[in-house]
Amino acid sequence: MSKPAKTPKPTPARTTFRHGDLHRTLLAAGIELARAGGPTAVILREATRRAGVAPNAAYRHFSSHAELLAAVRAHALSQLARAIEAEIAAIPPRRRGAALARAHLRAVGIGYLTFALHQPGLFRTAFTNTQPVAGDSDKAKTGASGLNPFQLLGHALDLMALHRLLPPRRRAGVEYLAWSAVHGLAFLIIDGPLHHASPAEIATLSERLILMVEKGLSS
Amino acid sequence: MSKPAKTPKPTPARTTFRHGDLHRTLLAAGIELARAGGPTAVILREATRRAGVAPNAAYRHFSSHAELLAAVRAHALSQLARAIEAEIAAIPPRRRGAALARAHLRAVGIGYLTFALHQPGLFRTAFTNTQPVAGDSDKAKTGASGLNPFQLLGHALDLMALHRLLPPRRRAGVEYLAWSAVHGLAFLIIDGPLHHASPAEIATLSERLILMVEKGLSS
DNA sequence: CTCAAATGTGGACACCGTTCACATGCAGCA
DNA sequence: TGCTGCATGTGAACGGTGTCCACATTTGAG
Numbered sequence: 001m002s003k004p005a006k007t008p009k010p011t012p013a014r015t016t017f018r019h020g021d022l023h024r025t026l027l028a029a030g031i032e033l034a035r036a037g038g039p040t041a042v043i044l045r046e047a048t049r050r051a052g053v054a055p056n057a058a059y060r061h062f063s064s065h066a067e068l069l070a071a072v073r074a075h076a077l078s079q080l081a082r083a084i085e086a087e088i089a090a091i092p093p094r095r096r097g098a099a100l101a102r103a104h105l106r107a108v109g110i111g112y113l114t115f116a117l118h119q120p121g122l123f124r125t126a127f128t129n130t131q132p133v134a135g136d137s138d139k140a141k142t143g144a145s146g147l148n149p150f151q152l153l154g155h156a157l158d159l160m161a162l163h164r165l166l167p168p169r170r171r172a173g174v175e176y177l178a179w180s181a182v183h184g185l186a187f188l189i190i191d192g193p194l195h196h197a198s199p200a201e202i203a204t205l206s207e208r209l210i211l212m213v214e215k216g217l218s219s
Numbered sequence: 220m221s222k223p224a225k226t227p228k229p230t231p232a233r234t235t236f237r238h239g240d241l242h243r244t245l246l247a248a249g250i251e252l253a254r255a256g257g258p259t260a261v262i263l264r265e266a267t268r269r270a271g272v273a274p275n276a277a278y279r280h281f282s283s284h285a286e287l288l289a290a291v292r293a294h295a296l297s298q299l300a301r302a303i304e305a306e307i308a309a310i311p312p313r314r315r316g317a318a319l320a321r322a323h324l325r326a327v328g329i330g331y332l333t334f335a336l337h338q339p340g341l342f343r344t345a346f347t348n349t350q351p352v353a354g355d356s357d358k359a360k361t362g363a364s365g366l367n368p369f370q371l372l373g374h375a376l377d378l379m380a381l382h383r384l385l386p387p388r389r390r391a392g393v394e395y396l397a398w399s400a401v402h403g404l405a406f407l408i409i410d411g412p413l414h415h416a417s418p419a420e421i422a423t424l425s426e427r428l429i430l431m432v433e434k435g436l437s438s
Numbered sequence: 439c440t441c442a443a444a445t446g447t448g449g450a451c452a453c454c455g456t457t458c459a460c461a462t463g464c465a466g467c468a
Numbered sequence: 469t470g471c472t473g474c475a476t477g478t479g480a481a482c483g484g485t486g487t488c489c490a491c492a493t494t495t496g497a498g
Contacts, residue, residue, distance in 0.1 A: 019477080022477085043455095044455065044456095046454095053477070054477065054479075056457085056479085057477050057478080060476055064455080064456080065454090127406075127410070127411075129343075129410035170427075173424060173427070176404070176407055176424055177400075177404075177431050179407065180400050180401075180406075180428060181396075181403055182399075182403065183399075183406060184398065184402040184403025184404075185399035187346075187402060188398065188399055193395075194395060204392075205392060205396070208392070211435070212432065213435060215435045216430070216431030216432060238446080263485080264484080264485065272446070273447050274487090275487085275489095283486080284486060
């Protein structure tokens with residue numbers, strides 16, 4: 001009702017020839033597609049359709065379908081980072097020292113798994129096979145803190161090493177071990193045998209997994 | 220040179236109207252495509268092309284592209300099971316008791332990771348999002364032992380519990396924790412930041428990961 | 439030998455990503 | 469103010485994909 005219903009098409013259709021902000025609109029449509037159906041559901045033509053524009057118009061803003069998907073993926077990674085940050089922010093403020101370090105690591109894992117559970121489409125899109133994330137400083141992939149999910153994990157592990165909860169000698173490469181465990185469980189929950197597990201079962205397994213990592217790293 | 224070159228087409232082209240064993244031929248072509256390019260490379264039309272047959276012929280043997288892909292996936296899982304079995308078979312025969320149990324668990328993990336590293340296309344195809352594998356007794360997905368990869372892991376964990384290397388009280392659900400860790404690392408190696416890591420680095424991380432799981436589970 | 443079922447073919451459809459030539463509106467400069 | 473160049477959107481088309489339909493051929497059972 002906000003715009004004059006000049007044409008009764010699905011998208012009200014702009015009255016101007018120019019769209020105004022097609023780049024953002026296409027990205028938003030792509031994100032919505034990814035949210036609903038994962039990376040393979042990000043269809044360029046469907047995005048243009050939702051934007052009320054001809055298919056080719058997309059090529060003025062993204063050089064290819066892959067580039068649109070990459071932009072959607074960056075957004076998904078950013079959302080994941082924010083989910084982790086939210087969990088970190090929820091740590092009881094009285095925690096200090098080693099207890100804080102452990103709570104931090106747990107928050108990263110729980111935030112990661114929670115996001116995977118509640119936004120499976122975006123999560124799968126975030127890890128659709130493309131370029132590495134680790135040393136990537138692309139701002140579009142970070143949360144409010146300016147860190148991407150991998151860097152948030154690294155920070156949590158730094159805290160662990162600082163409080164001798166993991167041997168500083170073996171600090172190197174540990175993010176890969178911790179990430180493996182958490183990412184693997186996320187996969188099992190989304191696409192694997194845990195797909196039909198209850199939220200309670202998933203929560204229990206998540207906690208057990210994080211304890212396994214904690215204990216397994218403290219050698 | 221083996222067949223009379225009646226038509227100089229890429230595939231020598233059969234002389235009979237009937238193909239003989241198109242089902243197997245299409246499956247083999249699909250497997251080859253998956254090996255080379257992962258699940259998205261399994262193109263139905265390309266498989267028929269390689270079989271020297273019209274696209275529609277495939278529909279006499281597979282009801283859809285998804286069904287062909289599922290058959291390829293089953294084969295990939297079977298190959299994975301065999302890779303694990305090979306690693307188990309290579310355990311020094313003098314190992315007994317707890318040492319055998321630990322070697323068994325390690326063999327499952329190493330077999331899994333080795334397969335992922337050497338057959339990334341098939342590995343990704345094996346875990347392209349579809350139905351669960353855990354309680355699946357489909358023979359096409361098993362190795363020579365008749366067990367699928369998940370069941371092989373379960374067996375290794377049974378041995379661990381038997382020798383008190385993991386508390387029998389907490390045996391339930393432990394396959395998910397162990398699998399998470401190993402599968403997650405496989406992902407990082409294939410599609411993630413470890414994609415360009417050297418074989419030596421990967422081997423080191425693999426061993427460290429398995430030690431983490433072993434220690435983390437022994438609580 | 440007949441005939442129905444199994445198997446492969448040809449043609450078509452809708453959908454996808456992508457490209458080319460063209461139309462249009464805006465912005466900056468005269 | 470008016471003109472002009474450029475960015476932006478359009479239309480038609482191409483090759484590729486999965487899939488369906490009607491048809492042709494071969495095979496095997498009675």
